[in-house]
Amino acid sequence: MQHLSIFPILIPLLFGAIMLLPPISRDLNSQRICSIIGTLFLLISSAVLLYQISSDGVQVYALGGWQPPFGIALVADRVSSLLVLLTSFLAFSVMLYAIAGKDKGGAYFHPLFMFQIMGINGAFLTGDIFNLFVFFEILLIASYALLIHAGGKQKTQAAMHYVILNLIGSSLFLFGLGILYGTLGTLNMADMAIKVGQLENGTATLAKTGALLLLVVFGLKAAMLPMHFWLPRTYASASAPVAALFAIMTKVGIYSIFRVYTVIFGEHAGELENIATPWLWPLALLTISIGSIGVLASPSIKTLSANLVIVSSGSLLACAAINTEAATSAALYYMVHSTLASAGLFLLADVIARQRGKAEDRIVRSRPFIQPRLLGFAFAISALALVGMPPLSGFVGKIMILQATQSSVQTMWVWPLILIGSLGALITFSRAGTTLFWRHNGSISTDAEPAKFTEILSIGLLLFASVVLVIFGGYVSEFTQLAADHLHNIQSSAYNLLPGVTQ
Structure with a gap:
């Protein structure tokens, strides 16, 4: 079990490489079988990893036996193992949809x-x-190719913007890494967390420049305003499985912000203590605001889903700005909820589009559905979850975020924006639901395709997760609280990961 930490990386690598080899590379059915088996193995190994971390504590896996900070190290703690399990469950569910x-x-x-x-x-x-x-x-690199999967002018245009922006982000990432390595002499996160508090004067200023460059990069990945404009068009133009998988992409950027600016540039960082907070506060609130406006103006279900991803990113960034254990715990819970609920809506939008003829998923009058009760029920569950209404997980997640605010100033800014954003989502979902399911023109389209079994199963798994997060809400919130405690505790998140290092 000592190698379990590397399984979430090795399993997709090996199965992806196998599917590039003949004869599997020429047989779509064989690739489908490999993908289902691979994602199922990945899900099982991720669940076992999470259980092991909960029982035995943090695992540091040194590749090649080279111990940190000199070698390449993988760190599996409660935060990373939770998000790996989230990714694995999302991958398995989305693959069920794709093979249809x-x-x-x-x-x-x-x-x-x-x-x-x-x-x-x-x-x-x-x-x-x-x-x-x-x-x-x-x-x-994988997302560039997946984005233009199935081709089309709209996808190519969206991909060009996405590629160019991310190439710029990658360049800034390298500049930031170079500055930090030059000032700290290491890029191991635990080692950086120890050395950053020893910087003074000009060296600290230089390190601050590198840290803020990384914030720009992570903000781009997380769709933080003003670097959010690529997301709605990119996600809306992608095929349904790709858009659903992309629901976790912004969470990678947000996770990086939590990891880097809590562990490395947290309260122990001397002159660089909490350097991201003054920037995160206004940008997080503005991201929620612009996302809420986008939700109200959304002309289609896919665009609505994409704008809801921006709203969720803003909410998570607000938690990062609050920068307390309670806020981090709320962010982890809400991250799981929003990822799965958004992915489910992206897939549902595709089924809706196939049954409405030329109207596709646009919020306009159209022909009736082949499966109105099934789609109507799934749409209602998605709406309740993403708006944040009881009894589903969106309500619990938003309550946790609101309760995490400490000062009256935080409450004055966060509460109205979260609640107004929820109201905007409720209005848009109500308008979309009545238009899609109650206002029809003509008869059922002759080109309409009913949802297949694996598609229904995929959407059902993602939506049912919102119910599970409420049923086991006590266990999940206790786990996220322990994860947040570890992330904010420099003694456990940094010092204990380096052999021979003491406080």
């Missing part, structure tokens, strides 16, 4: 899907900022 036919649009969908999962899991597990950059590039 959405994987036919282009070559190498399944290997690229696996490499994307490998990059995401690697970003969550790495204990080194340089390897965070490496895994960022792996997941981005």
Whole structure:
């Protein structure tokens, strides 16, 4: 079991490589079987890893036996193992949807899907900022190809903007890493956390420049205003499985902000203590605001889903700005909820689009559905979860965020924006629901396709997760609280990860 920490990276890597080899590479059905088996193995190993971390504590996996801070280290703690399990469950659910036919649009969908999962899991597990950059590039390269899967002018245009912005972000990432390595002499996160408090004067100023460059990069990945504008068009133009998988992409950027600016540049960092907080506060609140406006103006269900991702990013960034254990715990719970609920709505939007003919998923009058009760029930569950109404997990997550505010100033800014954003989502979902399911023109389209069994199963798993998060809400919130405690405790999150280092 000592190698369990590397399984979430090795499993998608091996299955992705196998699917590039003949004869599997030429047989779509064989690739589908490999993908389902691979994502199922990944889900099981991630669940076992989470259980082991809960029982035995943090695991540091030194590749090649080279101990940190000199070697490449993977760190599996409660935060990273939770997000790895989230990614694995999302991958398995989305793959069930893809094998129903959405994987036919282009070559190498399944290997690229696996490499994307490998990059995401690697970003969550790495204990080194340089390897965070490496895994960022792996997941981005795979996402470039997945985004234009099945082709089309709209997808190509969206992909160009996405690629150019992320290439700029990658360049800034390297500049930031170079500055931090030059000032600290290390890029191991635990080692950096110890050395950053020893910086003084000009060296500290230089390190602050590198740290703020990384904040720009992570903000771009997290769709933080003003770097959010790429997301609605990119996600709305992607195929349904890709858009659903992309629901976790912004969470990689947000996770990086929590990890870097809590562990490295937290309260122990001397002159660089909490350097991200003054920037995160206004940008998080503005991100919620612009996302809420986008929700109200959304012309289609896919665009609505994309704008809700921006709202959730703003809410999570507000938790990062509050920078307390309660806020981090709330963020982790809300991160799990918003990822799964948003992914479910992206998939549901695709089924809706197929049954409405030329109207697709636009919020306009159209032909009636083939499966109105099934889709109507799924849409209602999605709406309740994403608006944040009881009794589903969105309500619990938002209550946790609101309770995490400490001062009257925080309450004055966070509460109105969260509640107004929920009201905006409620208005838009109400308008969309009445238009889609109650206002019809003509008869059922002759080109309409009913949802297939694996598609229904996939959407059902993602939506049922919102119910599970409430039923086991006490256990989940207790786990996220322990995870937050570890992240904010420098003695456990940094010193104990380095052999031979004492306070």
